[in-house]
Amino acid sequence: MTQTTHAEVLRAPLRLQDIALRVSAVLILAGVTTWLVASLATSPVQFFSAAVAGLSIGALYALIALGYTLVYGIIELINFAHGDLFMLGTLFSAFLLTTVLGQTGASATAWVLFLVTLLAAMAFCATLNVGIEFLAYRRLRRAPRLAPLITAVGMSFILQFFGLKWNGSTQRQWPSVLPAEEFNIGGVVISYRFIIIFAVTVPLLLLMSWVVTRTRQGRAMRATAQDQDAARLMGIDVNRTISFTFALGGAMAGAAGVMYQQIIGSTRFDLGFQLGLVAFTAAVLGGIGNLTGAVIGGILIGLIQGLNDGAAYGLGQRWSQSVVFGILILLMVFRPDGLLGRSSGDRG
Amino acid sequence: MAVNLSTPVPSPRRRLIPAHLRWPVGYAIAALLLFLVYYYRGYMSPEVSDFLQDWLPPTAINEALVWVICALGLNIVVGYAGLLDLGYVAFWAIGGYTAGWLMSEFFYQVQVHILGSVPATRPGIHLSFWFVLAAGAALCALFGALIGAPTLRLRSDYLALVTLGFGEIIPQVFYNGENIGGFNLSNGSKGITPVDPISVGPIRLGPFDLVWKYVIFVALAVLIIWMSLRLREGRLGRAWLAIREDEVAASAMGVPLMRAKLAAYALGAIAGGIGGVAFATHVNGVLPDRFNFSISIILLAMVVLGGMGNVWGVILGALVLAWVNSTGLPQLGNTLNEMTGQDLNLPSYNYLLFGGVLVLMMLFRREGFVPESRTRLVLREHGREGVSGEATLDYEAADDLAVPGTGTDVLVIGEERPDTGEDVRRERV
Numbered sequence: 001m002t003q004t005t006h007a008e009v010l011r012a013p014l015r016l017q018d019i020a021l022r023v024s025a026v027l028i029l030a031g032v033t034t035w036l037v038a039s040l041a042t043s044p045v046q047f048f049s050a051a052v053a054g055l056s057i058g059a060l061y062a063l064i065a066l067g068y069t070l071v072y073g074i075i076e077l078i079n080f081a082h083g084d085l086f087m088l089g090t091l092f093s094a095f096l097l098t099t100v101l102g103q104t105g106a107s108a109t110a111w112v113l114f115l116v117t118l119l120a121a122m123a124f125c126a127t128l129n130v131g132i133e134f135l136a137y138r139r140l141r142r143a144p145r146l147a148p149l150i151t152a153v154g155m156s157f158i159l160q161f162f163g164l165k166w167n168g169s170t171q172r173q174w175p176s177v178l179p180a181e182e183f184n185i186g187g188v189v190i191s192y193r194f195i196i197i198f199a200v201t202v203p204l205l206l207l208m209s210w211v212v213t214r215t216r217q218g219r220a221m222r223a224t225a226q227d228q229d230a231a232r233l234m235g236i237d238v239n240r241t242i243s244f245t246f247a248l249g250g251a252m253a254g255a256a257g258v259m260y261q262q263i264i265g266s267t268r269f270d271l272g273f274q275l276g277l278v279a280f281t282a283a284v285l286g287g288i289g290n291l292t293g294a295v296i297g298g299i300l301i302g303l304i305q306g307l308n309d310g311a312a313y314g315l316g317q318r319w320s321q322s323v324v325f326g327i328l329i330l331l332m333v334f335r336p337d338g339l340l341g342r343s344s345g346d347r348g
Numbered sequence: 349m350a351v352n353l354s355t356p357v358p359s360p361r362r363r364l365i366p367a368h369l370r371w372p373v374g375y376a377i378a379a380l381l382l383f384l385v386y387y388y389r390g391y392m393s394p395e396v397s398d399f400l401q402d403w404l405p406p407t408a409i410n411e412a413l414v415w416v417i418c419a420l421g422l423n424i425v426v427g428y429a430g431l432l433d434l435g436y437v438a439f440w441a442i443g444g445y446t447a448g449w450l451m452s453e454f455f456y457q458v459q460v461h462i463l464g465s466v467p468a469t470r471p472g473i474h475l476s477f478w479f480v481l482a483a484g485a486a487l488c489a490l491f492g493a494l495i496g497a498p499t500l501r502l503r504s505d506y507l508a509l510v511t512l513g514f515g516e517i518i519p520q521v522f523y524n525g526e527n528i529g530g531f532n533l534s535n536g537s538k539g540i541t542p543v544d545p546i547s548v549g550p551i552r553l554g555p556f557d558l559v560w561k562y563v564i565f566v567a568l569a570v571l572i573i574w575m576s577l578r579l580r581e582g583r584l585g586r587a588w589l590a591i592r593e594d595e596v597a598a599s600a601m602g603v604p605l606m607r608a609k610l611a612a613y614a615l616g617a618i619a620g621g622i623g624g625v626a627f628a629t630h631v632n633g634v635l636p637d638r639f640n641f642s643i644s645i646i647l648l649a650m651v652v653l654g655g656m657g658n659v660w661g662v663i664l665g666a667l668v669l670a671w672v673n674s675t676g677l678p679q680l681g682n683t684l685n686e687m688t689g690q691d692l693n694l695p696s697y698n699y700l701l702f703g704g705v706l707v708l709m710m711l712f713r714r715e716g717f718v719p720e721s722r723t724r725l726v727l728r729e730h731g732r733e734g735v736s737g738e739a740t741l742d743y744e745a746a747d748d749l750a751v752p753g754t755g756t757d758v759l760v761i762g763e764e765r766p767d768t769g770e771d772v773r774r775e776r777v
Contacts, residue, residue, distance in 0.1 A: 078509065147710045150652060150710050151707050153648065153706060154649075154702070154707035155703065157645060157702055158700060158704060160703070161697070161703060164696060165696075169696070274516075280509060318523075318524050322516075332499055332506060332510050333499070
């Protein structure tokens with residue numbers, strides 16, 4: 001547009017680029033829909049089994065994604081170390097429940113100790129997250145943007161080192177205290193473990209939503225997220241509020257860690273990196289900074305991943321990372337603000 | 349005024365080497381010394397030779413040069429343009445596979461020989477190493493632009509995530525690539541091996557001609573250094589620095605944001621491609637599991653340690669960290685274990701090391717150990733939020749740059765310091 005007249009500005013002409021973007025968005029959506037319908041038509045049972053598995057892993061993603069979205073909402077930092085915090089949560093759970101408390105199968109005591117582990121892991125990850133914020137991120141709050149980001153990446157590596165020393169360099173299998181029985185609805189096999197995931201996740205999410213929307217501390221969090229300086233003027237202890245946010249996010253990661261370790265049954269030191277990225281994608285999908293969005297995004301990503309891994313025309317598990325990151329990239333191109341995010345001036 | 353005219357005017361101390369040439373001359377001498385040491389290694393006493401083999405093996409040096417090449421490429425993206433790229437390993441991988449495709453018997457269905465270094469009867473595509481370098485660089489530049497084009501309008505931290513995503517996808521494509529729609533793209537987890545030797549005219553370098561490979565890698569590194577320095581001085585380089593410091597201001601001053609960022613991505617990727625091709629010939633093959641996320645982070649640590657934006661610092665950071673990673677940690681671990689009788693696995697501490705480098709440098713010395721004067725001022729500046737921050741200036745650093753005789757610390761953009769001839773560039777005071 002070399003010679004822009006007023007009329008042209010007012011009409012905002014549809015540029016070729018915009019048309020291309022819209023057309024490709026429609027094409028991609030059509031492709032995905034065809035894929036879904038074809039998978040469903042070929043084998044409905046397989047489709048729904050994959051969907052159930054995807055939904056339950058999606059609930060875990062939602063828990064992790066909340067940690068990203070909370071921290072991003074309040075200090076605009078992508079906390080790369082969050083996934084590794086989750087990984088340490090899985091290790092903590094494995095060592096406490098299996099090694100220290102010696103639980104290897106389902107029983108009444110195991111149930112109680114499972115809940116104890118859940119609480120302990122949440123406290124552990126919350127403390128760790130607050131510690132990381134205090135040691136590393138707090139000093140960089142006013143630094144140029146690149147600095148805290150690089151610090152978070154470094155922190156992620158440091159946590160991976162502790163994971164490596166704790167867990168060893170290979171994958172480890174652990175016994176689960178959760179029942180392995182399954183039941184069958186019209187051919188679709190559903191494990192009781194999937195039910196348990198929801199039984200733990202949903203109350204946690206409700207609790208969290210209550211904390212953020214109804215409590216004094218939650219109001220302080222929202223105020224700090226909106227404007228730190230104004231919040232400080234209103235008498236809010238900004239440092240404490242940010243610490244509290246990190247604690248909340250860490251607790252969610254800890255809960256997700258316990259659930260993951262008990263359901264999937266394995267731990268790896270580099271688990272957090274990949275799952276963290278997936279969870280971050282979920283947070284972006286829902287609109288980063290938006291709590292409801294993180295939950296919806298997590299469940300959607302889990303669903304997509306489950307269908308990719310298990311449905312009739314899925315690409316299979318070895319491509320699941322690529323599929324998720326492909327979604328992340330497409331999202332960034334077409335809708336950087338996510339599904340529920342507010343559109344902001346500088347795109348993101 | 350009684351001025352004694354016979355008193356000589358105190359002239360500035362003459363130095364043997366001008367300030368701006370000190371780093372390059374130093375590196376040149378070091379490179380030459382290393383070459384001589386390895387060329388005449390056969391004539392040395394066995395103790396010295398063994399010590400060198402343990403603590404400074406030629407393979408480690410060649411590998412370090414590959415790291416230097418890639419770190420300089422990342423420096424263009426992160427250091428010059430200020431765009432955080434966490435998936436740089438993708439370019440390394442693409443470069444490596446270009447070498448795998450064009451310099452091996454992998455595509456045995458065809459028989460293409462262009463100045464190749466193997467007999468013309470062998471199947472597969474065999475191009476000369478130098479052509480493959482160009483091809484790898486071109487392919488990486490293309491991918492850099494492809495990755496950049498849709499994502500560069502995002503804010504920096506989103507961009508980091510998207511590059512990270514690409515850095516995960518591309519190695520995964522190579523890892524799973526033995527059957528993409530029936531086509532064998534990358535031979536899957538087995539990788540492509542062996543790769544043809546490098547040929548210089550009629551001379552072929554075998555796998556053990558490490559000294560000559562060293563010379564070639566140094567030449568490639570010099571090429572990238574030259575490219576980095578020239579870019580930094582030119583119009584594009586100045587546009588990048590402006591973008592790094594303030595995107596909105598740069599845009600207002602007429603810097604084409606998208607084009608400049610895209611150029612940073614593509615040019616940074618070129619170095620990754622060259623490094624990838626060099627690495628493939630160095631290890632005589634390409635294996636997909638070498639291309640993981642930690643490579644991107646190690647490269648970032650090199651750039652950060654040496655000083656973002658400063659070519660000489662980045663080279664130093666790359667050499668030091670590459671040596672520590674490949675030789676220093678294992679050797680130190682062995683020596684410690686022998687001395688104390690413990691069984692400490694020191695190489696496994698590299699995660700702690702690289703993570704620690706990143707965190708500690710960001711906390712305490714953000715500008716790196718060999719900072720560029722300009723970066724130091726920008727990174728030390730407080731109050732990125734404008735009104736809210738205490739807009740204090742690092743006066744010590746500003747004094748370093750102040751033009752003597754003006755009596756203020758107002759600095760002029762693009763002015764030369766009278767005493768050293770260095771460029772003084774500073775926009776906001």
